[in-house]
Amino acid sequence: MASKAYPLATTVTADWRDFVALTKPRVLSLVVFTGLCGLLAAPAAIHPVIGFTAVLCIALGAGAAGALNQWYEADLDAMMKRTAGRPLPAGRMEREAALQFGVGLAGFSVILMGLAVNLLAAAILAVSILFYVVVYTVWLKRRTPQNIVIGGAAGAFPALIGWAAATGRVETLPVLLFVLVFLWTPPHFWALALFINSDYARAGVPMLPAVAGQRATRVQILLYALPMAATAVAPWAMGLTGAIYGIGAAVLSGLFVLLAIQVGFSRESDPAKMKAERRLFAFSILYLFLVFGLLVIDKVVA
Amino acid sequence: MSLEPDEQQEVRRRQKSRAIVMALLLGAFVVLLYAISIAKML
Numbered sequence: 001m002a003s004k005a006y007p008l009a010t011t012v013t014a015d016w017r018d019f020v021a022l023t024k025p026r027v028l029s030l031v032v033f034t035g036l037c038g039l040l041a042a043p044a045a046i047h048p049v050i051g052f053t054a055v056l057c058i059a060l061g062a063g064a065a066g067a068l069n070q071w072y073e074a075d076l077d078a079m080m081k082r083t084a085g086r087p088l089p090a091g092r093m094e095r096e097a098a099l100q101f102g103v104g105l106a107g108f109s110v111i112l113m114g115l116a117v118n119l120l121a122a123a124i125l126a127v128s129i130l131f132y133v134v135v136y137t138v139w140l141k142r143r144t145p146q147n148i149v150i151g152g153a154a155g156a157f158p159a160l161i162g163w164a165a166a167t168g169r170v171e172t173l174p175v176l177l178f179v180l181v182f183l184w185t186p187p188h189f190w191a192l193a194l195f196i197n198s199d200y201a202r203a204g205v206p207m208l209p210a211v212a213g214q215r216a217t218r219v220q221i222l223l224y225a226l227p228m229a230a231t232a233v234a235p236w237a238m239g240l241t242g243a244i245y246g247i248g249a250a251v252l253s254g255l256f257v258l259l260a261i262q263v264g265f266s267r268e269s270d271p272a273k274m275k276a277e278r279r280l281f282a283f284s285i286l287y288l289f290l291v292f293g294l295l296v297i298d299k300v301v302a
Numbered sequence: 303m304s305l306e307p308d309e310q311q312e313v314r315r316r317q318k319s320r321a322i323v324m325a326l327l328l329g330a331f332v333v334l335l336y337a338i339s340i341a342k343m344l
Contacts, residue, residue: 013316016323049341053334116338 014093019101021087022070023063030288031062031158034181037292038162038174041299046166053116054165058158060109061125065132065154067102071095072137079203113165121165128157142204145211152185153178159292173240176231177295181288183228187221187260188284194218194263195274195281214269221280222264229253232291245298249291256280256287 035058039051046054070077070088078089087093106129114122132154141147156178163174193200193209194217200207209217232253236246262276305313 013313013320015316016320047341047344049337053338056334116342 011091011094014087014097018087018093019067022067022093022098022101023105024066024070025063027066028059028062031155032059033289034177034292035059035158035162037296038159038177039166040162040296041173042163042166043299044167050117051166054113054121054162057109057113057117057121057125058161060105061113061129062158064102064104064106064109065129067098067105068129068133069137071098071102072133074098076142076203076205080199082198117165118168120168120170121161124157124161124164124170128154128161131157142206145206145208147206148189148208149182149186152182152189155185156181172238173235176235176240177292180228180231180291183224183231184284184288186224187228187256188281188288190217190221191263191277191281191284195271195277218264218266222260225257225260229257235295241295242298242302244301245294248294248298252287252290252294256283259283 032055036055039046039054070086074086074088074095077083077086083089088095088098106126110122110126110129113125132151136147136151136154140150144150159177159181160170160174163177164170190208193207194214198207201210208220212220232249233246235241236243236249259276259280263280266274266276268274268276
């Protein structure tokens with residue numbers, strides 16, 4: 001599908017599936033999950049329909065951010081194998097259509113959140129979309145090897161939005177969840193960057209392993225993993241959650257740090273042999289799902 | 303801009319499927335707004 005060249009005329013009317021592809025559906029699953037957990041962990045009852053609407057708005061807002069990201073990065077996506085098949089670089093859609101779709105969807109999600117849920121949740125949703133599109137995509141991604149750190153902040157918003165949707169407030173616990181996802185992103189992503197042969201360098205994106213080397217990347221993974229583990233346990237230490245979350249998060253974070261130490265002190269330079277890096281990457285995804293899941297279980301049991 | 307017959311056919315097919323998807327989404331939106339209205343009244 002990706003390699004098939006469509007005649008110019010059929011670009012004008014893009015297939016509806018290509019609009020779905022613009023929203024990066026696979027990234028949305030994590031966004032929806034953390035948003036839902038933020039909502040369920042909050043100490044306020046929310047009507048199921050309003051809760052559903054809030055999660056829907058979070059998903060639509062994230063989809064809009066994904067579409068605007070692809071609108072801006074069409075030139076870059078065309079240079080990388082992984083992304084060359086996306087609707088814009090593959091020539092299946094006009095750039096203008098992607099821009100209109102992204103702006104329209106962003107506006108729709110924020111307005112619906114404001115009218116149906118509350119203004120605070122709508123405001124944070126708007127900030128998160130602008131942050132991902134303007135600060136990350138346009139401003140920093142091509143300028144600094146810490147780009148992934150900034151992108152992580154964008155991914156950290158959904159839990160905060162979910163909480164704000166349920167309570168109408170921003171409190172210590174959701175802020176800690178925000179910081180947790182923020183600190184989790186660099187080890188997660190750089191572990192992947194170490195063992196996959198990416199063509200980011202060719203596209204001119206300064207990814208840390210290419211710019212600073214593997215050694216520095218390994219040290220940075222470890223440097224982020226330690227405060228991340230402390231943040232994960234902090235809600236329990238501060239008395240904001242029960243022992244189910246606290247003990248679970250402590251064990252999972254301990255495992256995460258162990259894997260990060262293995263990666264940090266490894267001297268393996270052949271991507272094909274990087275077992276520790278693959279383990280850390282795979283575990284990091286499971287880790288986030290489990291920690292957020294534990295938070296909800298802890299709340300339900302209490 | 304003139305279209306080849308097969309291009310014309312492809313454009314029509316896409317317009318049709320887009321119209322169907324749009325109709326379904328609008329229908330779902332109407333149902334959602336109705337449900338939100340009821341939830342807000344409770």
